[in-house]
Each structure stands twice: as structure tokens, then as C-alpha cells.
Amino acid sequence: MALYMLQAKYTSEAIRNIAESGSNREDAARAVVEQCGGKLLGFYGMLGQDYHIAIIVEYDDLPSYLGTVITTVLGGAIADFKTIVLYSSDDVVKASAVYKAHKAAYVPPSS
DSSP: OEEEEEEEEEOHHHHHHHHHHTOOHHHHHHHHHHHTTOEEEEEEEOSSSSSSEEEEEEESSHHHHHHHHHHHHTTTOEEEEEEEEEOOHHHHHHHHHHHHHHGGGOOOOOO
């Protein structure tokens, strides 16, 4: 399972619509994430940042995550976004095992 953090900036129209309607965007995000095969782990607003929300999701594969992003961005409420791939401490342990098994394969340039 892969973890991703999507940071998104709403359009000014989307912010106005959310404020006027009182719409729960976490519920909307959960619905589209689950329909695209993912699991919503967290939905957070952010103050003082370039983006308005951070969403933490888990997916089996990158294409499913990308499909979710495309679905939401093309909806018109997102002005800008970025994705950060996350990893767990267990991933680091597994990466360490790969490193130990293959560290002799790389030879750095010499002067």
C-alpha cells in the first residue's frame, strides 16, 4: 500500500460555495477516494500555507491515486495542488535490507 498526501488550493469560487453551503468536503473527498479504490486516512485544513487542505490517502497502486486526482481537479474547485509520497518506518526498514543486499552494486565516481 502506498501513502500520498495531496495538498490542494481551492478556487475563490469554491471557497465561497463551501462557506455559503456549509458543505462537508471531507465527506465528499472520502466518497471519491473510496470510489477510486483508496482509503481516506486524514483530511485537514491548513492556515498560513500556500494550500488550503491536506488529504492523506492510501492506495494499492499509483494509477488509482492519479485517477482520483484527475477526477477531483477536473471538477473545477481545485486551483492548484501537489502530491507528496509518504513512507512509513517499516518502509525504511525494508529499504535498509535492500541497501544491505545491493550496496556493492554501485561504485561512485572517483577523482
